[in-house]
Amino acid sequence: xxxxxxxxxxxxxxxxxxxxxxxxxxxxxxxxxxxxxxxxxxxxxxxxxxxxxxxxxxxxxxxxxxxxxxxxxxxxxxxxxxxxxxxxxxxxxxxxxxxxxxxxxxxxxxxxxxxxxxxxxxxxxxxxxxxxxxxxxxxxxxxxxxxxxxxxxxxxxxxxxxxxxxxxxxxxxxxxxxxxxxxxxxxxxxxxxxxxxxxxxxxxxxxxxxxxxxxxxxxxxxxxxxxxxxxxxxxxxxxxxxxxxxxxxxxxxxxxxxxxxxxxxxxxxxxxxx
DNA sequence: AAACAGGCCTAAA
DNA sequence: TTTAGGCCTGTT
Numbered sequence: 272x273x274x275x276x277x278x279x280x281x282x283x284x285x286x287x288x289x290x291x292x293x294x295x296x297x298x299x300x301x302x303x304x305x306x307x308x309x310x311x312x313x314x315x316x317x318x319x320x321x322x323x324x325x326x327x328x329x330x331x332x333x334x335x336x337x338x339x340x341x342x343x344x345x346x347x348x349x350x351x352x353x354x355x356x357x358x359x360x361x362x363x364x365x366x367x368x369x370x371x372x373x374x375x376x377x378x379x380x381x382x383x384x385x386x387x388x389x390x391x392x393x394x395x396x397x398x399x400x401x402x403x404x405x406x407x408x409x410x411x412x413x414x415x416x417x418x419x420x421x422x423x424x425x426x427x428x429x430x431x432x433x434x435x436x437x438x439x440x441x442x443x444x445x446x447x448x449x450x451x452x453x454x455x456x457x458x459x460x461x462x463x464x465x466x467x468x469x470x471x472x473x474x475x476x477x478x479x480x481x482x483x484x485x486x487x488x489x490x491x492x493x494x495x496x497x498x499x500x501x502x503x504x505x506x507x508x509x510x511x512x513x514x515x516x517x518x519x520x521x522x523x524x525x526x527x528x529x530x531x532x533x534x535x536x537x538x539x540x541x542x543x544x545x
Numbered sequence: 546a547a548a549c550a551g552g553c554c555t556a557a558a
Numbered sequence: 559t560t561t562a563g564g565c566c567t568g569t570t
Contacts, residue, residue: 293551391552397568398551443566448553485553506551538551 276326276333283347285372286319292373292539293395294495296386296402297423309406311336311379312422314415342374350500350529354536357527362516366533366540373535376495380462382423383496384478387488388448404440408432426453448483455481462497471499494531503530512541 290298290306298308305318305327315337316327328337338344351367389405390398402423409424409432424432430453437446456462460481465474471493478489490504503523505513513521526533 387551390550392550392565393552393567394550394569438566441567444553444564445566483553487552491551504551508551542551 274327274329276328276330278324278326278343280319280322280324281343281347283351283372284319284324284343284374286317286324288370288372288539289341289374289376292370292535293542294491294535295376295378296390296395296399297406309420309422310340310382312411312413314413314420315340317341339377342377345374347374347532350532353527354529354533357525357530358533360516363533363536366536369543370536370539373532373539375500375532375535377498378496379423380466380492380496381426381456384452384456384462384481384484384488384492385423385429385449387491387495388452388483389442389445390491391445391448391483391488401440401442405429405432405437405442408440409436426456429453430457445483448481451482452484465493466497471501474499475502490531494534500529500531501527503534506538508538508541509534512537515541 286306287300290300290308295308297310298306300306301316303318304320305316305325307314307316309315313332313336317337318325324343326333326337354363354367385405386398386402389401393401403421406421406423409428410421411424411428412419412421414420429437429449434446434450437449442449460477465477469477474493474497475486475489478484478492479486484492487504487506490502493499493502494504503509503526505523513519523530
């Protein structure tokens, strides 16, 4: 029912890195080399080969959703130039080389907020399993090519599940945080408004009002869903990176408009050294 | 078996 | 204002 669109692969675009850098928890690579996952209540299958990118989608959905989702409307060459202006030393250059091809997805704000709440004190396989379990239990199902898929549940569905329903899926202490997020986002926090009208700093302050959301989870939501490319999430890996290469301190306010993309390069670089 | 996993909350200095 | 424990669960 859907066509395969072929587009020219731009410079600095690598699906393996995009889906393997930890920003998204719902994509897996199929045996045919295509990455498959659910976003915005639809199935996306996307692959690349040489200078081509293949997207299994209607051209309407591509223009409306996936082009922006995959940040195919963004020039990463310019972003990289800007990042280089804001860093001392050659670490950033090496990280940029290692992480070349990473792009920040423009994900759904609510799903991203919940995913990073779930990420607390969990490793990536478990985060993926939990996000998938929550979707399977409380998300809307849809069918595509004979298989059933589940969208991530909206805030009403999370409220409907309740803390106990979420705990039954082994989300543990995060269950209460998800409920808290659902309550706040239904009342005094408007994620779309943060995206459209707030600065990064204002958005950070706002999201941290949610019980169970601190600077890390808030920054990830701001960066991966709300378009705030200056957000610089500091997790344990980035802490190590700062200790190792920047003498234990890095002034994140001095890193420019694309600090968050630099963060992704550094994060990917440090993780792939393992 | 104890520590850790892409944090955050709370209580106590 | 900063620091130490505790937290659900699972894996190593």
